[in-house]
Amino acid sequence: MAALVLASVLVAPVPALAAAVTVTNGTQFTDTSGAGVHAHGGGVLQVGSYYYWFGENRNSNDTFKAVSAYRSTDLKTWEFRGNVLTQSSASELQNAKIERPKVIYNASTGKYVMWMHKENGSDYNEARAAVAVSSTVDGTYTYQGSFRPNGTYMSRDITLFNDNGTAYMISAANENYDLMIYRLNAEYTGIAAVVGNFWPGGHREAPALFKRGGTYFMLTSAATGWSPNQAQYATAASISGPWTGWANVGDSTTFASQPAYVLPIQGTTTTSYLYLGDRWAGASGGPVNNSTYVWLPIAFPSATSMSLSWSPTVTIDTETGTVTGSTAAYYRITNRNSGKVMDAVNASTANNVEIKQYGWNGGGNQKWDFQDAGGGYLRLVNQNSGKCLDVSGASTADGANIIQYTCGGGTNQQWQWAATGSYYQLKARHSGKCLDVVASSTADGADIQQYTCGSGTNQQWSRTAS
Structure with missing residues (x-):
């Protein structure tokens, strides 16, 4: 995987005149046509009042399809601007892997320069950096080729940084055991110095x-x-160091995401810093294009420290520059037939842990966050584990097991909270079947499955804020 950070044009950014918007985490964004936004591993460049988002758009086998470009004034309403680099851009991009593209503007040449991590489609032995150039931010980028920095260093996960006209490229080297910082040449198309x-x-x-x-x-x-x-x-007062050692930020899984880049949002009243991460579908065996996004406001306890906290939603005002997170609301989910609640067994945080019914005890393994998954569906996230309510194996069969699993973009983790009188059924999006307590049991430890929806009270649920 590769990474990307903001590269701003070398003029004072023009605040985007847009109303405040709210982004839901753990979802795949859609563009103004309703199609999924495929900017995975991507980065953002602000040009005037627009934010341009470039990222990976892959084929179903995870090989390179395109670098897709989108633009927005509010960071929620994304307009697809085109595939600015494709397989047909160069022969070496056919059956290749291109990861985490980023774009930087060179004020001296008037060119937009894209860097990316390039591999062949069968293994990760190339470990090369690649460059493409365009005269317009969202126009066709002309591929310049790929290489190893200084002819010798491996180059995988990659990002750019524009420091008042001096540009830098950072990439993972030596099988990811080293992290190299390079200064770019005057055109931003090659390495000037290590x-x-x-x-x-x-x-x-x-x-x-x-x-x-x-x-x-x-x-x-x-x-x-x-x-x-x-x-x-890590932090430093100069990009050339000395740098500190590594310090932890966020939780043990970075809220089930990986950094893509950090976006400064400069507005009329403040400048906020927004973490943009990817929740990779590959963690649960899915294709990259099923990956979802995690965006979180960064807090700064001091001038040289940062912190990340979970927020189910984030409100962004690009005009003022303010970014605020929300607090998760957790619920116990009670079965009408038994009066018992959904429980992740033994308070485990592991994948594939069974979901059963037990008497309410107030534990985090019995509390669930209802997150918007788009299209009228919800994702149910366990407070204790941070993992999602999941139909095992995405089965569509009656009796399929219900487990917790790392959250992804699969429809077997998306549920409709459908009213039936004063209670609700939980219907799996992929199968249309209902969450069901096996054999209408009222016992502790009774299993929960999916089953063809009916009128039984063992398929009827209520939720209570906890």
Whole structure:
């Protein structure tokens, strides 16, 4: 995987005159036509009142399809502007993998320059950086080729940073055990110098670099494939160091996401910093284009520290520059027939843990967050584990087991809360079947399954704020 950070044009950004909007986390955004936004592993460039979002759009086998471009004034209403780089752009992009593209503007040349991580479609042995250039921000980008920095260094997860006209590229090297900082040439199309390898052996990837006041922040993840892990950051007063060691930020899985980049939102009253992460579908075996997004406001306890907290939704006002998170509302979900509640067995945080019914005890494993999954469907997230209510194996059969699993974009984790009198049925989106207590049992430990919807009270539920 590769990473991307904001690269701003070298003029004072024009505040986007848009009303405040609310973004729901753990969802896949849609564009103004209703299609999914495929900007995975992407980054944002502000040009005038528009934010341009570039990212990965992959084929079903995860090979490169396109770098897709979108624009928005409010960071929620995304207009698809086109596939600005495609397989047909160059012969070496056919059956390739292109990860985390980012775009930077060169005020001296008037060009928009895209960097990305390039691999062949069968393995990860190339570990090359690639470059493309365009005269317009959302026009066709002309592919310039791929290479290893200085001819020798591996280059995987990648990001750019524009520091008052001096541009830098950061990428994971040495099988992701090193993180290299390079200064770009005057055209931003090649490497001018190696700035340094400040964390040798650190095994970090997904770098996202930003600056707040006089402090540079380097945000990264560990290298654990698709599986989410603990994000860490380092700081420095100069991009050339000295840099601090790594410090944890967020929870142990970064709220089931990986950093893509950090977006400063400069408005009329303040500048906020927004974490943009990907919740990769690959963690649950799905294709990249099923991945969803996690956006969170960054807090700064001091000038040289940062913190991330979970928010089910984030409200963004690009005009004022304010970004605020919400507090999750958790519910116990009670079966009408038994009076018992949905419970993740033994308060486990593992994948595939069974969901059964038990008497209410107030534990976090019995509390659920109802998150908007779009299209009138919900995702039910367990407070204790942070994992989603899931029909095992995406089965459509009667009797399919109900478990908790890492949240993804699958419709077997999306539910309709459908009224039936004063109670509700929970209908799985992928199968149309209902959450059901097996054999209408009233016992502790009775299993919960999916079953063809009927009128039984063992398929009827209520929720109570906890």
